[in-house]
Amino acid sequence: DQQVKQNSPSLSVQEGRISILNCDYTNSMFDYFLWYKKYPAEGPTFLISISSIKDKNEDGRFTVFLNKSAKHLSLHIVPSQPGDSAVYFCAAIGGGGADGLTFGKGTHLIIQP
Amino acid sequence: KAGVTQTPRYLIKTRGQQVTLSCSPISGHRSVSWYQQTPGQGLQFLFEYFSETQRNKGNFPGRFSGRQFSNSRSEMNVSTLELGDSALYLCASSPSGTSGPLGTDTQYFGPGTRLTVL
Numbered sequence: 001d002q003q004v005k006q007n008s009p010s011l012s013v014q015e016g017r018i019s020i021l022n023c024d025y026t027n028s029m030f031d032y033f034l035w036y037k038k039y040p041a042e043g044p045t046f047l048i049s050i051s052s053i054k055d056k057n058e059d060g061r062f063t064v065f066l067n068k069s070a071k072h073l074s075l076h077i078v079p080s081q082p083g084d085s086a087v088y089f090c091a092a093i094g095g096g097g098a099d100g101l102t103f104g105k106g107t108h109l110i111i112q113p
Numbered sequence: 114k115a116g117v118t119q120t121p122r123y124l125i126k127t128r129g130q131q132v133t134l135s136c137s138p139i140s141g142h143r144s145v146s147w148y149q150q151t152p153g154q155g156l157q158f159l160f161e162y163f164s165e166t167q168r169n170k171g172n173f174p175g176r177f178s179g180r181q182f183s184n185s186r187s188e189m190n191v192s193t194l195e196l197g198d199s200a201l202y203l204c205a206s207s208p209s210g211t212s213g214p215l216g217t218d219t220q221y222f223g224p225g226t227r228l229t230v231l
Contacts, residue, residue, distance in 0.1 A: 032217040043117070043203050043222030044156075051216065089156065097212030098169050100146055100158030101205075101220060 003027045004092050006104035014112050019077040021107050023090030026071065030092035034101070035064060035075050038087045047088075048075070077109075085111045115140065117206050117223035125229045131192040134226045136204030138185050144168075144210025145187040146220060147179060150201040159202075162187050163210050194230045201225045 005024045013019045021035075031052040036044035050057040050064045050073065057064050063076045077084055090104040118137045126132050138145050146169075147159040158171035162181035179189045185206075191198055203225045207218035 032212060034217070034219070036222075041224065043205075043224045046219050046221065049217065049219070091156075093212050093217055097161070097210060097217070100148070100161055100169060100171060101156075102158070103148075103156035105155040 001026075002105075003030075004090055004102050004104040006088075006090055006107050008107050009105070010108040010110065012110045012112055013080050015082060016079045019075075019080045019084065019109055019111070021075040021077075021088050021090075021109065023073050023075075023104055024071060025073075025092050027092070027094065027102070028071075029094040030102070031094045032092070033064070033066060033073050034091045034093070035062075036089040036091060036103075038089060038106070044089055080109075080111045082111050082113065085109060117204055117221055119202075119204050119223040119226050121226060122224065123227045123229075125231060126194050127231050128194055128196060130194050131190065132194060132228060134189045134191075134202055134204075134228070136187045136189070136206075136223060138187070138204075138206030139221055142206035142208050142221075143185050144207045144218065145181055145185065146205045146207075146210070147187070147189050148203040148205065149173070150203060150225070151199075156203070159189070161210060168210070191228075196230050199228060199230045201227050 034049040035047040038044045066073045087106045091101040144163045146161040161169040181187045205220035205222045207220045
């Protein structure tokens with residue numbers, strides 16, 4: 001049973017526009033959420049995170065929103081740039097990290113010129 | 114600071130063989146976690162080592178094992194390889210592997226080892 005779901009396998013956005021990547025989770029024990037970005041032939045790279053005690057975290061062009069009641073988080077990238085084209089993974093952790101990071105299956109973001 | 118390194122980058126084995134993968138964490142990081150990535154299952158947690166002890170373990174059979182050395186370097190071993198073990202194996206390091214609502218040590222990933230089982 002998938003505890004972290006990214007329902008959009010791919011997303012295409014025009015350069016300069018906003019990219020919104022979504023993620024849903026089912027496990028109420030998750031207390032920290034992270035977004036990773038992955039280029040082909042490389043390992044995932046940490047992008048931004050948010051604690052369950054917050055509802056928003058911002059870092060430059062990247063903002064993550066958390067809606068605990070809906071068990072939903074989203075990553076906003078504004079403005080989108082060609083270098084943002086990659087696979088984005090949503091990850092969650094809880095229970096002191098006993099089960100490691102639980103990842104979604106990723107969303108392939110394509111930024112079109 | 115050098116990143117997480119994994120060796121080898123690519124490996125081809127046959128069913129029934131065993132394999133050992135190596136991971137060198139970022140200097141100063143004491144927690145090393147291993148993940149398996151497959152197209153069907155995505156990224157799944159294998160286990161985590163801290164101070165030479167396995168601290169956490171995912172839902173994988175006993176054929177998957179690991180160890181950590183005093184310099185925090187870690188190895189992962191898979192015995193009696195099966196076709197389904199073909200995957201990208203990723204190693205991640207963090208300073209202490211602590212996690213909670215007030216903060217989580219960020220895990221930094223290596224490039225992975227691509228294992229193909231024929």
